[in-house]
Amino acid sequence: MFANLSLRLRIFLFFCLIAIGSTGLVLIALWVGHARVAASSVTDGFIFAGILSILGTVALTAGIWLLFDENVAKPIEKLAADMRSRAHAGVATKVDTEAARYLGDLAPAANAVASALSETTLQTAQKVAAETERLNAEKARLTALLTEIPVATILVNIHDQIVLYDGQAAEVLSQLAPPRLNAPMSDYFDPAALSSAKRKMQKTGKDVDFTAQGNTHDQSFDARMKPMDGGGYMLVINAEHVNLTPDAARPLVYDFDLMDRNTGSWDADTPLGDLTYAVFDTETTGLLPHKDEIVQIGAVRVVNGRIVAGERLDQLVNPGCPIPPASTKVHHVTDAMVQNAPDIGKAGVLFHSFASNSVIVAHNAPFDMAFLHRHKARMDVEWDHPILDTVLLSAVLFGASQTHTLDALCDRLEVTIPPELRHTALGDAQATAEVLVRMLPMLAARGLTTFGAVLTETRRHSRLLEDLN
CATH class of the missing domain: 3.30.450.20 (PAS domain)
Structure with missing residues (x-):
């Protein structure tokens, strides 16, 4: 019955509920106050009725706000994020109309626009793919020639x-x-x-x-x-x-676009597309950065808004202690695998060099960076790189009330993590980089085009990382 109501009618009913509920509360408060007159005084009765009216109105308003937030505000926020991901991040699946079922015809209309956009994008992508195939063939011939x-x-x-x-x-x-x-x-x-x-x-x-x-x-x-x-x-x-x-x-x-660009520096006014990103992840012996150790570092680079094929770091690290079986069960790194690997002093310097002149990006960056900061004396380096966190970027784009795990982000943005690579440092770093690449144009569409603007916006959600850690 209520599923077919229009959005305008639903909002009208919210206001009717406020009006009827407030009227009823005032009448009840007056009746209770009148009943107290016989036992006390007229003034006392009116004061009691006023207090009851105020408390009841506040409670009614809070309850209606919760209903409105859950059934209107949050679905609109999610619908906007879904539309933005389809417009700017290349997501092709249908808009989730079930989450916006109380928004009347808004969700089906958004789904229709998204479907039309996806169809146009698909046709364009097919033409681009054909031309890319031709260019790749030419590149392969050139590479073969240079090899000799x-x-x-x-x-x-x-x-x-x-x-x-x-x-x-x-x-x-x-x-x-x-x-x-x-x-x-x-x-x-x-x-x-x-x-x-x-x-x-x-x-x-x-x-x-x-x-x-x-x-x-x-x-x-x-x-x-x-x-x-x-x-x-x-x-x-x-x-x-x-x-x-x-x-x-x-x-x-x-990347010939770099011929006329200087992307080696950054400040608050640097456009997001001009930054170089080193996206990384670690696997560890446990979840306590003050006592556990890194066993694997994986990283990829993003330049000019694209993941650079071939520029990656996949480094095992000898933790100097046995790896707990429970940790090995998650990341599959064994004591035998790290026996001849460098310690964190040498492996950390390698990643520091890999991330030189870059913005470091990670999913829940404080966790991974805590291990690196703890051993910076052994590495003889300073971890003074600017940091971006995809947890906070997700909160900016999709709303703080959504789920911000790496798996949830990958599902939302249609990034596939092969099961054998999940919970490997390089696999998770690659997935985080693909998520970042899809997020950059979405941030620009929100008007967040510079590094400083994005940092300012992410700081508003920093409590998420405190709760996460």
Whole structure:
């Protein structure tokens, strides 16, 4: 009977309930007050009737507000978040009309719009997929060609940040620090040698041969710096005498949008799309950061709003103590697996380097960061990176009253975690990164386009993390 009522009629009935309930309460209070007159005085009766009326009206208002919040306000908030996820995060499933069943025709209308949008998006995606397949075939041919050439190639923009590197270059770079798009060249090579060669190249406009000294001065490479149109340069390293992994996959890693952008710094006004994110997760011996230890660190990088294929960290860590069987049952990391792994001192430095010049992102970040902060003296590093937490981003986008577990977020945003990767550090980091990538355009659609604006909004929900930990 009530399921077919329109939204306007439902809201009208709420107000009718307030009017009728308030009238009834006043009449009852007056009757009770009149009854007290015989036992006391007229003044006492009126005062008692007034107090009863006030208390009853407050209780009635609170009850009606709870009904309104549960049946109107929360469903509207959820419906808005569902619509935003379909408009900006590529979610294609139908809108949950059951949760908004008391909103009249609003939910079916929203579902119709979402379905039409999904159909249009699907047609566009099919065209994009066909073109992407063609480009991937060309990229595969180019990669195969570069693999046969014994040189490592790195393309650098005018801000001395990496825009492209091939497989050979990845192996050269990995001997110095984790290879990363948009990382400054000074993270790998001696800045003085690079600057000298760059000045000579800019002065002559010709290729410059020089020795690329590693930033730790432990290694050096024969290199050539080639000028590029519009600024920047290509660094070609002779890889004939470099130990390359035989038959290793050597894909190209690149983002040409970085040619004209400087994404190596951040402040409150930095657009979200210009930030680089290091998304990570840990597996541990237990749930107490002040006494338990990390056994695995997994991380992926997000640059220019996209997950960078090939830039990932999957590192086992020797905790220096036995791993409890109950913990192994969750993450499947055994004592035998970590026997020859580095301790947190070395593994932490590796992740610190991987996350250099990045915003660190995690799901319930205070938990994972607590382990790293506890051992920062052993690592001899400072964890002063800016932090974003996907729990808080979820609260901003979907409302604090929703569930904010990683599984709930993945279901909401249609991110699939293969069962064998759930509760592995790399698997959960990958899922968190995919969630983040879908959230970024949703945040922009809410008008939260800068890092400072997002931080300000997430701080409003910080109590969620306190309750979680």
